[in-house]
Amino acid sequence: MYGFTAISTHNGWAMAIAGALIVFAGLLILATAISQLHKILMLLEKKHPDSKSNQNIPENDDPENQEDKPVSPLPKEFPTDLNEIACLYKPLIDETGDTFYLSDLYEIARKNDFPHPHITFTAFRESEILVPCGDGVFSWNPPTENEDNVNG
Amino acid sequence: MDLLFQFLSNTGYYLADYRNVIMIVVGSVFLYLGTAKKYEPLLLVPIGFGILVGNIPFFKGFGLGIYENNSVLHYLYFGVTTGLYPSIVFLGLGAMTDFSSLLARPSLMLLGAAAQMGIFFTLLGALALGFLPKEAASIAIIGGADGPTSIFLTAKLAPHLIGPIAIAAYSYMALIPVIQPPIMRLLTSRKERLIRMPELRDVSKKERIIFPAVGVILCCFLAPASIPLLGTFFFGNFLKECGVADRLAQTARTSIIDTATILLGLTVGASTQGDVFLTPKSVAIFLLGAVAFSIATASGVIFAKIMNLFLKEKINPLLGAAGVSAVPGSAREVHLVGQSEDPENFLLMHAMACNSSGVIGSAICAGILWSFMIVL
Numbered sequence: 100m101y102g103f104t105a106i107s108t109h110n111g112w113a114m115a116i117a118g119a120l121i122v123f124a125g126l127l128i129l130a131t132a133i134s135q136l137h138k139i140l141m142l143l144e145k146k147h148p149d150s151k152s153n154q155n156i157p158e159n160d161d162p163e164n165q166e167d168k169p170v171s172p173l174p175k176e177f178p179t180d181l182n183e184i185a186c187l188y189k190p191l192i193d194e195t196g197d198t199f200y201l202s203d204l205y206e207i208a209r210k211n212d213f214p215h216p217h218i219t220f221t222a223f224r225e226s227e228i229l230v231p232c233g234d235g236v237f238s239w240n241p242p243t244e245n246e247d248n249v250n251g
Numbered sequence: 252m253d254l255l256f257q258f259l260s261n262t263g264y265y266l267a268d269y270r271n272v273i274m275i276v277v278g279s280v281f282l283y284l285g286t287a288k289k290y291e292p293l294l295l296v297p298i299g300f301g302i303l304v305g306n307i308p309f310f311k312g313f314g315l316g317i318y319e320n321n322s323v324l325h326y327l328y329f330g331v332t333t334g335l336y337p338s339i340v341f342l343g344l345g346a347m348t349d350f351s352s353l354l355a356r357p358s359l360m361l362l363g364a365a366a367q368m369g370i371f372f373t374l375l376g377a378l379a380l381g382f383l384p385k386e387a388a389s390i391a392i393i394g395g396a397d398g399p400t401s402i403f404l405t406a407k408l409a410p411h412l413i414g415p416i417a418i419a420a421y422s423y424m425a426l427i428p429v430i431q432p433p434i435m436r437l438l439t440s441r442k443e444r445l446i447r448m449p450e451l452r453d454v455s456k457k458e459r460i461i462f463p464a465v466g467v468i469l470c471c472f473l474a475p476a477s478i479p480l481l482g483t484f485f486f487g488n489f490l491k492e493c494g495v496a497d498r499l500a501q502t503a504r505t506s507i508i509d510t511a512t513i514l515l516g517l518t519v520g521a522s523t524q525g526d527v528f529l530t531p532k533s534v535a536i537f538l539l540g541a542v543a544f545s546i547a548t549a550s551g552v553i554f555a556k557i558m559n560l561f562l563k564e565k566i567n568p569l570l571g572a573a574g575v576s577a578v579p580g581s582a583r584e585v586h587l588v589g590q591s592e593d594p595e596n597f598l599l600m601h602a603m604a605c606n607s608s609g610v611i612g613s614a615i616c617a618g619i620l621w622s623f624m625i626v627l
Contacts, residue, residue, distance in 0.1 A: 101381045111378040115371040118619045123364045125473045130360040
């Protein structure tokens, strides 16, 4: 049996339509539930301001984090030139020390609302502004020094 | 002399037939694509080598072949036919997945649902081509672009089709960079591809911990047949996020998933013995698989465009293509197509949201199809 006859005989139309509707409904319910999740959590935290768990949620509003930010105020229009971006990162590097783990720098960059730190790090690594020292530790090689090295 | 002739008549050179040779060529192509082209090497290399192993001709009755009851390969294949390996792969996948972007923008989950339409269109196509309902459902799930899910459902509904369906599913997953970009470009204008997505909000740790528990309850209550996949998937994610079982999460996303992937790939590859694999049905499955995957990609993109008719803040319709559950291949492809138009456009995180919802969506579809077939 082939064609539309086979589809009708095996109840194919009903299975396809019902299946599509069920999967849509399932994911819609899940999406709705998780879209309300942070609001529910905020409500619960407002009801129990002294609760211990209140201290770590959400990360950006964590009072302990407030003193960390902002290390450097960001310009309204974030530059696209890598050297200019490196200058903005300098205060963050001063905070981490001469050598640091990339994850630490990432965390500080994120707390300071630097856009796309992971992509910036890749560009820094490619242009040897971030220099690997082994064991996941990196050092900072500012662009000007970088050029000096290249020029001799 | 007789002993020598007897030995020679038992060698692969003597027993080989053209179907083994064809499959060995196919296996070699898989190995080439995996190693030289780096198309999904973690999948194509074990499968490709498995095809070579499975197609070495041997004397039947020695307990060597994957379909012979007392062979080593048969014991390893047990994990495929029972659906064990796919469940374990999902555990590792859950322990790897970061749902932050999905939690930050839950509406993108609808794109994961839309991309599952490929499954249901293909179900109709397979029935129209004369496949039985259980076979049709197993073929249709290829549209989810999820190898483990395809193997799981086929093992339950049509175990005789595991080889071709698994090979088709993994082949199309590996060929994402070839299949998806032309469809994305065909269905979107340049203006649409240039749409930038806003930065995602920060997601708290509490949300990330609660999500797998909410997810498993809502999804598995709806489609209990997806428990073997979604149960382990969300469990793996809970291990990752809860923060008190890092060792378990680390093992799940490294050693455990790697072991399951090796055994799954090798045995699925070995199951493609030329004499049982090269049939007209396999060719039809490959064609339907391509249709399923293309429709899935197109459905996601078209649904994103439909969403844009109602949204004030437009979404980039390329994201719809990441609604298939090929993680992270399709998300990466969406990002690359977006960047080819505008190098400053970063779609990766948003695409990962669609991609992870695609994984959930295709597992729910597998559960739904399995439930439908139980009553047949």
